[in-house]
Amino acid sequence: MEYVYASLLLHSAGKEITEENVKRVLEAAGIQVDENRVKMLVAALKEINIEEVIKQATAAPVAPAAAPTAPAAAGAPAEEKKEEEEEEEEKEVSEEEIAEGISSLFG
Numbered sequence: 001m002e003y004v005y006a007s008l009l010l011h012s013a014g015k016e017i018t019e020e021n022v023k024r025v026l027e028a029a030g031i032q033v034d035e036n037r038v039k040m041l042v043a044a045l046k047e048i049n050i051e052e053v054i055k056q057a058t059a060a061p062v063a064p065a066a067a068p069t070a071p072a073a074a075g076a077p078a079e080e081k082k083e084e085e086e087e088e089e090e091k092e093v094s095e096e097e098i099a100e101g102i103s104s105l106f107g
Contacts, residue, residue, distance in 0.1 A: 002031055003041045011050050017042060 006025040010017050019038050026033045 002026060002029065003037055007041060007045055008050075017045050 003022065003026070006022050006029075007017050009025055010021050015021055019042050022038050022042060023033050026038075
């Protein structure tokens with residue numbers, strides 16, 4: 001990933017993306033440079049119009065994040081489950097009370 005960042009930094013600065021320039025950026029960041037990766041990156045970027053790719057990436061619609069709604073949705077089943085458990089407990093208590101009431105009638 002840092003190799004791509006180095007190339008984007010060079011592009012942003014208006015510098016040519018060459019093996020030597022990418023190496024310098026990576027070394028300045030304290031990253032141990034892999035010569036093969038640098039060569040592959042530079043070769044791949046020769047075929048790509050970076051400005052066009054950036055425009056396409058910024059023009060692409062971004063889906064809204066589902067994270068804010070997820071906790072509410074996740075909490076709802078838990079709340080329903082608690083309510084069901086409470087209702088079951090209420091039913092059990094009611095049945096016990098009824099049984100006690102009937103037994104008291106018959107002594």
